[in-house]
Amino acid sequence: MSKRLYVGNLSWDTTDENLNQAFSQAGTVTSASIITDRDTGRARGFGFVEMSTEEEAQAAISTIDGLELDGRNIRVSEARERTPRAGGGGGGHGGGGGGGDRW
16 A cells, blocks of 8 residues: 655755656655645645655655755655645625614
8 A cells, every 4th residue: 555755855956857866775666755835836845755665765755855855855754634724715704784773
């Protein structure tokens, strides 16, 4: 079963391919992606790598965490599940003023 890893402190110059190559030293990389800002397209400094097995993921954490990649010492840990955002998004302008029932 594959295991997803969080990779932080990435250089703005790091690409998906660089990430894939670095992690392939620890085993089979199922996917590697750098998260980008949806408005600017610029890298946000972190990404995710999916290793094909739990053992390879643990090997990647122990061997790659703290190593230099593109001039930065990267941080590697197990990715946490996304938690739903509070608030449910948007709107909620409330009901408005009720106006002038003056007697």
